Amino acid sequence: MDVTELTAEPQAKQQEDFPGRVIVTPGGGIIASTIQDVINWARSNSLWPLTFATSCCGIEMMSVASSKYDFSRFGFEVARASPRQADVIIVAGTIVQKMAPVLKRLYDQMADPKYVIAMGACAISGGPFFYNTYSVVKGADHVIPVDVYIPGCPPRPEALLHALITLQGKIKSGLTREQIKANPIQL
Amino acid sequence: MELTNEYIKQRLADQFGDKVVNFEEPYGMFTFEAPKEDNLKVLQFLFDDEELQFRFLTDLCAVHYPDQEGRELAIVYHLHNLVKNVRIRFKVFTNIQEPDIFTATNIFSTANWMERETYDFFGVNFIGHPNLKRILNVDEMDYFPMRKEFPLEDQTRIDKDDEMFGRGGSII
Numbered sequence: 001m002d003v004t005e006l007t008a009e010p011q012a013k014q015q016e017d018f019p020g021r022v023i024v025t026p027g028g029g030i031i032a033s034t035i036q037d038v039i040n041w042a043r044s045n046s047l048w049p050l051t052f053a054t055s056c057c058g059i060e061m062m063s064v065a066s067s068k069y070d071f072s073r074f075g076f077e078v079a080r081a082s083p084r085q086a087d088v089i090i091v092a093g094t095i096v097q098k099m100a101p102v103l104k105r106l107y108d109q110m111a112d113p114k115y116v117i118a119m120g121a122c123a124i125s126g127g128p129f130f131y132n133t134y135s136v137v138k139g140a141d142h143v144i145p146v147d148v149y150i151p152g153c154p155p156r157p158e159a160l161l162h163a164l165i166t167l168q169g170k171i172k173s174g175l176t177r178e179q180i181k182a183n184p185i186q187l
Numbered sequence: 188m189e190l191t192n193e194y195i196k197q198r199l200a201d202q203f204g205d206k207v208v209n210f211e212e213p214y215g216m217f218t219f220e221a222p223k224e225d226n227l228k229v230l231q232f233l234f235d236d237e238e239l240q241f242r243f244l245t246d247l248c249a250v251h252y253p254d255q256e257g258r259e260l261a262i263v264y265h266l267h268n269l270v271k272n273v274r275i276r277f278k279v280f281t282n283i284q285e286p287d288i289f290t291a292t293n294i295f296s297t298a299n300w301m302e303r304e305t306y307d308f309f310g311v312n313f314i315g316h317p318n319l320k321r322i323l324n325v326d327e328m329d330y331f332p333m334r335k336e337f338p339l340e341d342q343t344r345i346d347k348d349d350e351m352f353g354r355g356g357s358i359i
Contacts, residue, residue: 097325
């Protein structure tokens with residue numbers, strides 16, 4: 001049987017962002033895609049965040065987790081208290097020099113693939129503590145590699161949701177950090 | 188009997204004579220100073236005396252006065268009489284070259300962490316402290332950040348508008 005005949009038939013209902021297509025055959029269908037795309041798609045829709053909040057941004061993160069904003073709509077609902085089970089660490093707050101080795105250790109303990117979101121001014125650059133401080137690390141990216149930065153002090157819950165969706169887009173693209181940096185993806 | 192500032196001052200003067208000096212009452216809170224060698228004697232007297240009964244150490248901290256030669260560091264004890272609800276403040280001064288003070292941990296257990304914090308930020312050396320090491324900052328730190336030689340902010344900066352930081356005023 002010729003494949004073109006089959007693809008000419010109307011497509012079965014499928015999720016819009018599913019990376020591939022369903023070829024309908026009598027009595028069922030065939031999914032055509034690559035394993036890597038399917039894995040990335042599945043991964044991006046089930047990201048388990050580590051509960052890691054070092055200051056006021058953590059309150060906004062809790063707000064996003066609760067019913068009004070509810071990041072479980074995007075697959076982030078299973079907040080883990082153990083880095084062994086987490087996929088993404090949301091650095092929500094100031095990182096002080098005493099916390100930096102702890103953050104590094106948590107990141108090292110997370111299983112690959114792992115992602116980092118720097119939430120708020122402190123996690124990006126030290127924020128209000130940038131000048132003449134004796135204790136604050138000026139950006140979480142001095143300690144661990146960051147995938148998505150969210151500006152704000154603290155950021156709005158919508159901004160965190162946008163960052164989470166941006167991270168999903170990065171994962172679905174299947175590219176590495178370096179590739180995305182060289183050639184930014186459009187969501 | 189009510190525990191008035193005058194009465195506390197009288198009891199201290201009777202006990203220590205000329206050693207206790209600089210009596211003040213900022214905002215009504217009785218404040219006095221003693222030589223640093225006598226800090227434990229004064230604290231013990233205030234603790235043991237049946238009427239004074241200052242048996243709670245609310246706070247212990249230090250202040251750096253870089254302009255006062257020979258008495259650059261003040262160590263401040265805040266004491267509380269929980270029975271009569273009276274608070275007093277007790278200061279000792281030391282030079283910054285030898286900031287050695289006797290530890291109060293044998294009188295107040297709570298002084299343990301407070302003295303570690305004071306050591307951490309001001310470098311006050313509490314003689315006899317059971318575990319005098321940094322408590323808040325990283326162990327590798329080789330300076331005492333709350334001393335005045337580390338200014339908090341460069342006051343001559345012109346790229347920051349104070350109005351944006353809730354302090355009023357504008358640079359323009």
